[in-house]
Amino acid sequence: MSTKHEAGHRSHRHGHSREGAKQPEVFNPARAALLDDPQRFEYMAPADVLKLLDAPEGSVVIDFGAGTGTYSIEIARRRPDLKIVALDEQPGMIELMKAKPAMRQLTNIQPMLSGELGSIIGTADRILALNVLHEVGDDALREMSQLLKPGGSALIIDWDGEMDRPIGPPKGHTHSIAEARDRLTAAGFEAESLEHLRYHFVLRATRPAKIR
Numbered sequence: 001m002s003t004k005h006e007a008g009h010r011s012h013r014h015g016h017s018r019e020g021a022k023q024p025e026v027f028n029p030a031r032a033a034l035l036d037d038p039q040r041f042e043y044m045a046p047a048d049v050l051k052l053l054d055a056p057e058g059s060v061v062i063d064f065g066a067g068t069g070t071y072s073i074e075i076a077r078r079r080p081d082l083k084i085v086a087l088d089e090q091p092g093m094i095e096l097m098k099a100k101p102a103m104r105q106l107t108n109i110q111p112m113l114s115g116e117l118g119s120i121i122g123t124a125d126r127i128l129a130l131n132v133l134h135e136v137g138d139d140a141l142r143e144m145s146q147l148l149k150p151g152g153s154a155l156i157i158d159w160d161g162e163m164d165r166p167i168g169p170p171k172g173h174t175h176s177i178a179e180a181r182d183r184l185t186a187a188g189f190e191a192e193s194l195e196h197l198r199y200h201f202v203l204r205a206t207r208p209a210k211i212r
């Protein structure tokens, strides 16, 4: 199977199995400056992400694998009515996001380490997983499923593995749309393709009502 990978090991640091991940290693916090590159907003505008997210008024959004919180902050700033949880499994990322002045100023955003997510099971109206699918194992997809409220949905935006791109991870470390869909389906989601961004595919993942 195309998503079968060398990353079948368990991360001892964070406890997540990365089985199913396409990229062999988790994102290294030493490269965090890449996540704060303003050029990102040119090919993936926060306003477009927010539109695709389609978060209802006053809802809870979990930014799953928020990294340095680049997009969590933009969403929180543009939508004061939302409650944003900026979740990451790496303490180094949480430190970097907490160090941002915007993170201290905004009252509708909460950084959270994955180890603490027990308190937010079943609370998410929307999940945003931006540049995350290719590096997470299937365990993480199960977590996403548990975090969603009934009727909630996850917006999966990731580098298109079938495109020649001047930026982003190597093609072989990223998914084709079909591979991404297969992984989501295998994890119990229904996946619908939304509009393609310049370098990223966009999928909306929902859980059929019966499956929990």
Ligand SMILES: C[S@@+](CC[C@H](N)C(=O)[O-])C[C@H]1O[C@@H](n2cnc3c(N)ncnc32)[C@H](O)[C@@H]1O
Binding pocket: 016, 026, 027, 035, 064, 065, 066, 067, 068, 069, 070, 071, 087, 088, 089, 090, 093, 114, 129, 130, 131, 132, 135, 136, 137, 140
């Ligand atoms: C490529 S970065 C993207 C960060 C952010 N979404 C952005 O686009 O700016 C992927 C992030 O996912 C986090 N991550 C990987 N696996 C995770 C998991 N199972 N649970 C939570 N976070 C995870 C990594 O620590 C890293 O910060």
